[in-house]
Amino acid sequence: MPGFKVAIDGPAGSGKSTISKKIAEKLNLTHIDTGAMYRAITYLALEKGINLDDESEYEFVSKVKIEYKNEKIYANGIDVTTKIRDDKVTKNVSKVSSFPYVRRTLVSIQQEAAKNIDVIMDGRDIGTVVLPNADLKIFLTAHVKERAKRRLKDKEVNNVTQDIEQLAKELQERDLKDSTRKESPLVVATDAIVIDTTNFTIEDTIERITNEILKRRITMEELQMKDVKFQTLKVRDKVEGTVFKVEDNVIYLTLENFEEGRMFVEFYGKNITSFKDVVKEGDKVTAIITKMNDEPSYILLSRLPLLKDESFKVIEDAYKDNKTIETKITKVDEKGLHLKYEGFDIFLPYGLLDRELVESKDTLKGQTLEVHLIEVKNGKRPRLIASRKQIFEARRQQELEERQNARKEEIDQINTGDVLKGTIERIEPHAATVRFNHVAGLLRISQIQHRRIEDINEVIKLGDEIEVKVIKKEGMRLDLSHKALLPTPFEAFSEEHKKGSAVKGAVVQKLPFGLIIELEEGVRGLLHQSEYSWNPNDNFANFVKIGDVVESAVLLVDVKKKKISLSRKALFDNPWKNVSFKRGENVEVKVIEIITDKGMNVEAKGVVGFIPVSELSTERVNKIEDLFAVGDTMQARVIDVNPKEWYLKLSVKQIAEDSLRSEYEQYLTHDEEATTTIGDLFENLLTEKDKK
Ligand SMILES: Nc1ncnc2c1ncn2[C@@H]1O[C@H](COP(=O)(O)OP(=O)(O)OP(=O)(O)O)[C@@H](O)[C@H]1O
Numbered sequence: 001m002p003g004f005k006v007a008i009d010g011p012a013g014s015g016k017s018t019i020s021k022k023i024a025e026k027l028n029l030t031h032i033d034t035g036a037m038y039r040a041i042t043y044l045a046l047e048k049g050i051n052l053d054d055e056s057e058y059e060f061v062s063k064v065k066i067e068y069k070n071e072k073i074y075a076n077g078i079d080v081t082t083k084i085r086d087d088k089v090t091k092n093v094s095k096v097s098s099f100p101y102v103r104r105t106l107v108s109i110q111q112e113a114a115k116n117i118d119v120i121m122d123g124r125d126i127g128t129v130v131l132p133n134a135d136l137k138i139f140l141t142a143h144v145k146e147r148a149k150r151r152l153k154d155k156e157v158n159n160v161t162q163d164i165e166q167l168a169k170e171l172q173e174r175d176l177k178d179s180t181r182k183e184s185p186l187v188v189a190t191d192a193i194v195i196d197t198t199n200f201t202i203e204d205t206i207e208r209i210t211n212e213i214l215k216r217r218i219t220m221e222e223l224q225m226k227d228v229k230f231q232t233l234k235v236r237d238k239v240e241g242t243v244f245k246v247e248d249n250v251i252y253l254t255l256e257n258f259e260e261g262r263m264f265v266e267f268y269g270k271n272i273t274s275f276k277d278v279v280k281e282g283d284k285v286t287a288i289i290t291k292m293n294d295e296p297s298y299i300l301l302s303r304l305p306l307l308k309d310e311s312f313k314v315i316e317d318a319y320k321d322n323k324t325i326e327t328k329i330t331k332v333d334e335k336g337l338h339l340k341y342e343g344f345d346i347f348l349p350y351g352l353l354d355r356e357l358v359e360s361k362d363t364l365k366g367q368t369l370e371v372h373l374i375e376v377k378n379g380k381r382p383r384l385i386a387s388r389k390q391i392f393e394a395r396r397q398q399e400l401e402e403r404q405n406a407r408k409e410e411i412d413q414i415n416t417g418d419v420l421k422g423t424i425e426r427i428e429p430h431a432a433t434v435r436f437n438h439v440a441g442l443l444r445i446s447q448i449q450h451r452r453i454e455d456i457n458e459v460i461k462l463g464d465e466i467e468v469k470v471i472k473k474e475g476m477r478l479d480l481s482h483k484a485l486l487p488t489p490f491e492a493f494s495e496e497h498k499k500g501s502a503v504k505g506a507v508v509q510k511l512p513f514g515l516i517i518e519l520e521e522g523v524r525g526l527l528h529q530s531e532y533s534w535n536p537n538d539n540f541a542n543f544v545k546i547g548d549v550v551e552s553a554v555l556l557v558d559v560k561k562k563k564i565s566l567s568r569k570a571l572f573d574n575p576w577k578n579v580s581f582k583r584g585e586n587v588e589v590k591v592i593e594i595i596t597d598k599g600m601n602v603e604a605k606g607v608v609g610f611i612p613v614s615e616l617s618t619e620r621v622n623k624i625e626d627l628f629a630v631g632d633t634m635q636a637r638v639i640d641v642n643p644k645e646w647y648l649k650l651s652v653k654q655i656a657e658d659s660l661r662s663e664y665e666q667y668l669t670h671d672e673e674a675t676t677t678i679g680d681l682f683e684n685l686l687t688e689k690d691k692k
């Protein structure tokens with residue numbers, strides 16, 4: 001019987017011997033570490049002191065006896081297990097192993113050793129030269145930095161320190177020599193599976209290779225074709241046995257053809273570590289024969305190949321029934337997650353994974369994940385694709401419904417007129433969104449303040465807390481107002497400006513009966529024509545323009561009707577208020593203005609009166625300025641007065657005439673002989689004047 005052969009090749013420190021040794025233990029294979037053989041030859045060559053560069057001095061190799069016993073290696077009967085790991089050996093082994101004579105001699109020893117047994121052999125040329133027909137070829141590799149790191153760890157365990165860069169350099173140098181030598185260089189066999197263990201644990205790698213071995217050792221087709229009953233039992237036969245002895249980690253079974261078999265706990269499957277409480281005497285167990293020549297004549301059994309099919313059935317059923325399965329995340333790479341379920345590798349591309357999980361992908365390794373299978377294809381390398389789409393879409397739908405219910409519940413509690421506190425969640429040029437809890441409302445720019453706002457960002461910021469009034473509710477829509485909670489400009493104005501207070505504002509409109517004055521933005525008042533001036537002759541319509549600033553006093557503020565009445569004249573005294581004139585009364589006047597050819601404006605008792613040119617003198621006045629100047633004071637007689645019209649007409653002439661008359665009267669009193677009457681005298685006087 002040729003035996004089952006596994007070839008493991010790869011560069012230095014990629015984990016070949018560690019992995020091979022563990023798999024050999026697990027699957028009952030014989031492990032042959034060929035590197036150790038080349039090292040043993042190198043050690044002996046150094047011991048002998050031969051010229052290492054001279055191939056003819058290596059004849060001794062054909063006579064060397066190399067043996068493995070109890071995990072130790074012996075060369076010509078000497079235990080060289082530790083010695084072959086010396087730096088000196090490591091530095092020279094690539095040179096020694098490059099000689100064709102050395103290689104050919106060792107290759108034939110290795111091929112002989114592997115004959116007729118189940119073997120896992122590791123080295124540099126196993127898949128290409130030593131076992132070219134191996135049932136499984138693996139090329140193990142890892143990034144050189146990772147390999148150096150692992151080697152450094154090995155050294156540190158033995159209290160040896162070394163610079164990691166130096167270590168990496170040495171590994172690279174050895175790889176270069178091994179892969180560029182002429183005779184059987186280190187290359188990847190064309191039919192090898194390349195496994196990069198940079199990011200794999202030892203267990204990951206073992207599991208991966210074990211799966212490949214099991215797949216090749218016993219295939220489905222073989223199992224189905226077997227009818228093992230009453231036949232000579234062979235490796236790969238499916239048998240049913242009855243348990244007759246149970247130990248912690250092994251069970252013993254009687255097989256149907258009276259042979260005895262045993263099964264170690266790790267071959268029972270289901271991840272158990274002890275048979276206690278799992279299997280009892282008398283139980284029937286179906287298994288596959290994995291080895292026939294086990295001492296003392298027990299047949300080795302395993303349920304793993306069967307479980308593999310059972311597990312695949314579980315996977316197929318889960319796929320058919322669209323069942324949610326709980327998987328374990330074993331690896332995270334740039335394309336997606338690698339999952340494990342029932343011992344199978346499943347791939348889940350990021351496009352089918354929840355967005356939040358994609359964002360935190362680097363923390364996922366080792367976690368469990370519920371998925372659905374969306375593609376299941378059996379074969380040498382089953383193709384299993386999983387998806388979270390159904391799960392996250394269902395969750396999103398549920399969250400959406402929960403949100404909608406919460407919104408509905410909240411909105412049902414809100415009514416038009418309610419005053420609520422919320423947070424500014426979004427700002428756009430003409431409106432902001434205010435979030436309460438599950439619902440949000442719209443606060444238009446026009447509803448923020450009573451005054452006009454040019455830039456919304458000047459008055460609110462994202463995250464601001466704001467009190468608003470619900471001014472409209474329509475279905476799920478809320479229209480909000482903040483200004484509804486603020487005093488109106490009228491209210492603010494009326495608070496600040498009591499009756500009588502002076503205010504200034506620009507004329508924005510001229511009406512036939514008065515002026516509209518803007519006192520503040522949005523606050524306008526009426527200055528009625530009757531309130532413009534005390535002076536009845538002041539006609540604002542003629543000399544007040546739109547835009548002129550007018551000062552006035554507040555007469556009345558009616559907040560409800562939004563009306564403000566203003567008075568300009570209230571700011572001034574009415575000069576006629578306490579003044580009275582009588583016709584014929586003489587008063588002191590002061591010239592304030594000369595109006596050429598017409599007369600003079602004068603001030604009398606604080607008001608303005610007018611003396612026409614005809615009343616300035618008893619004589620004809622050609623040019624007023626020849627007789628009077630602004631500032632002159634004199635007595636004048638009131639000849640007409642109308643306080644309502646602010647009308648006062650005066651005469652200087654009449655006083656002068658009186659004075660003339662009284663002079664003549666005095667004259668007549670002193671001249672008793674005089675014959676002329678006063679009337680005569682006046683008549684004469686006037687006649688003379690007319691002549692002039
Ligand atoms: N994922 C892994 N796979 C394999 N070995 C690993 C892994 N992680 C760490 N190691 C460690 O890397 C070290 C090197 O492994 P090992 O000696 O088996 O490599 P090798 O390929 O046989 O090297 P060499 O060819 O130099 O003898 C060991 O200490 C091993 O435990």
Ligand SMILES: Nc1ccn([C@@H]2O[C@H](COP(=O)(O)O)[C@@H](O)[C@H]2O)c(=O)n1
Binds near residue numbers: 013034093122124178
């Ligand atoms: N099949 C092989 C195995 C090993 N070598 C050479 O031996 C060196 C030491 O091997 P380790 O696996 O113990 O590191 C290695 O660097 C090779 O030069 C070989 O040529 N062929």
